[in-house]
Amino acid sequence: LQFLRGGFGAGELSLFSHDESPDARHLDLSLDDTKTVDLAAPRRETEATTRYGVVIVRFYGRLADSIGSEVELAGASGCSVGEVRKRLAESHVGAAAAIERSRALIADSFVSDEHRVGECDSLEFLPPVSGG
Amino acid sequence: MSVVAHLEPQSLDPQLELAELTEAALGDGAIVTFVGLARPESKEGNAVDAVVLDHHPTLTRQSLEEIAVACAQRFDVSHVRVVHRCGTVPAGEPIVFAGASSIHRRAAFEAADYLMDRLKTEAVFWKREVGDAAAAWVEPTEADLADRDRWG
Numbered sequence: 001l002q003f004l005r006g007g008f009g010a011g012e013l014s015l016f017s018h019d020e021s022p023d024a025r026h027l028d029l030s031l032d033d034t035k036t037v038d039l040a041a042p043r044r045e046t047e048a049t050t051r052y053g054v055v056i057v058r059f060y061g062r063l064a065d066s067i068g069s070e071v072e073l074a075g076a077s078g079c080s081v082g083e084v085r086k087r088l089a090e091s092h093v094g095a096a097a098a099i100e101r102s103r104a105l106i107a108d109s110f111v112s113d114e115h116r117v118g119e120c121d122s123l124e125f126l127p128p129v130s131g132g
Numbered sequence: 133m134s135v136v137a138h139l140e141p142q143s144l145d146p147q148l149e150l151a152e153l154t155e156a157a158l159g160d161g162a163i164v165t166f167v168g169l170a171r172p173e174s175k176e177g178n179a180v181d182a183v184v185l186d187h188h189p190t191l192t193r194q195s196l197e198e199i200a201v202a203c204a205q206r207f208d209v210s211h212v213r214v215v216h217r218c219g220t221v222p223a224g225e226p227i228v229f230a231g232a233s234s235i236h237r238r239a240a241f242e243a244a245d246y247l248m249d250r251l252k253t254e255a256v257f258w259k260r261e262v263g264d265a266a267a268a269w270v271e272p273t274e275a276d277l278a279d280r281d282r283w284g
Binding site for chain 2: 060061062064065105108124126127128129130131132
């Protein structure tokens with residue numbers, strides 16, 4: 001894994017899917033160090049861990065369906081939420097519209113796209129809710 | 133006054149919830165409840181085997197609590213009880229219980245109506261219908277949003 005505090009560029013972002021979904025088998029990540037792990041693992045209820053600049057990003061609803069419930073982003077700490085959103089949309093073209101419509105959450109608080117993702121942050125993307 | 137908001141991952145028994153509300157409502161003159169069931173058919177007419185409710189580990193519960201507390205503050209009710217399923221709910225099974233008790237019936241009717249209008253649009257769930265057709269994510273309809281907006 002690469003640790004690039006302050007940002008990531010092409011080839012520096014790694015995604016690791018934690019969920020089984022039809023689209024998860026067709027991720028166009030175009031990155032050499034991408035691997036798929038533990039697709040059946042449930043979403044973790046505790047704070048995400050960050051190791052060597054890896055930030056865990058969680059998804060819900062239709063995003064979890066198409067991307068997986070969690071991915072790990074190497075080199076994402078220090079990036080803005082907007083930068084992470086953009087890279088995710090580029091890596092998951094089929095989910096790009098849903099990613100754009102989603103709100104970002106860190107530590108149970110909604111954050112703007114200008115917010116910088118810290119090393120210990122857990123970042124979550126929430127699509128518009130369905131209601132009950 | 134009591135406000136109960138519960139997220140239920142296993143099963144929802146409306147009779148049991150009504151019994152709990154009735155027991156709390158001693159001294160009141162009215163109880164109004166609503167039970168929502170997982171529909172066996174989608175809006176498009178496709179058979180639905182189950183509704184899957186994805187939820188957030190903290191925000192979902194908070195949204196139920198916020199709606200129930202707002203209801204208790206807004207109407208002249210004694211008790212509010214909201215129980216909502218999460219996870220997989222087979223078609224025909226209860227998905228939500230919303231009830232309120234009050235001294236006079238009008239407040240309880242309005243409270244239950246308010247609870248459901250807000251739950252249908254603002255409760256933090258992501259709902260997917262699973263059946264013969266491809267799984268489809270469900271979002272609030274224009275009518276749902278209009279119903280919620282009645283309350284200002």
